[in-house]
Amino acid sequence: MNIKLVSWNLHRCIGHDGQQSVERCAAVLQEINADLIILQEVESCPGHEFDALNHLAQATQCTALAGNTMKLGDSDYGNAVLTRLPYEDVRSHDLSVTGREPRKAMDVSFTLDGIRLQLVATHLGLRPSERREQVERLLTIFNDNAHDVVILAGDLNEWWLWGRPLRALHSRFPDTPFRRTWPTKLPMLSLDRIWAAPRPVLKSLNTHRSPLAKQASDHLPLVAELDLNAAL
Secondary structure, three states, rough: OOHHHHHHOOOHHHHHHOOOOOHHHHHHHHHOOOOOEEEEEOOOOOOOOOOHHHHHHHOOEEEEEEEEEEEEEEEEEEEEEEEEEOOEEEEEEEEEOOOOOOEEEEEEEEEEEEEEEEHHHHHHHHHHHHHHHHHHHHHOOOOOOOOOOEEEEOOOOOOOOOOOHHHHHHOOOOOOOOOEEOOOOOOOOEEEEHHHHHHEEEEEEEEEOOHHHHHHHHOEEEEEEEEHHHHH
């Protein structure tokens, strides 16, 4: 079974022009046409006119799973997963470090054509010491005994290619490629990552560089093509 997955930090749908446009972000996601969409810095405000998460779910014909980490004015704010695939369970893991912005990881389970998939979606902190602690917690979430395929996706905020957090993740997800996603005008850093185990499941990994994507946020969307049958 082949699926397409995208991870994207929306920057609250604020583009390089300083304008907040959910419609622009929705159009980018429609260009990509993914089965699983992992989002960071997304707002949801059920029942209000401005509900970015609900708008994006409708535009992509997906079910929205909110992974809110904090309040931002009247809105909930944080992570989200949009899925066209039937899911079985959604869990939340607190990765927050005292004195820093609240952080969480979403943990979503699927069974697709008999293949058990675990998706962990997150957005890590800005300080190196914060990320080291958060990665240690992340590594305890993955359950190979209960799943055939394990995926980690999100904005890891890791600037240092040889830093301790990435070394730990490389040991867990060996030989995973990376792509530069930030900033969109001249991408220099691979802040956004998609990791998969076993490694043969990940068939391709690329940034989505359409003109609209370069304007819609300060991060480029990161797109992975997966072949779940490669895990068998």
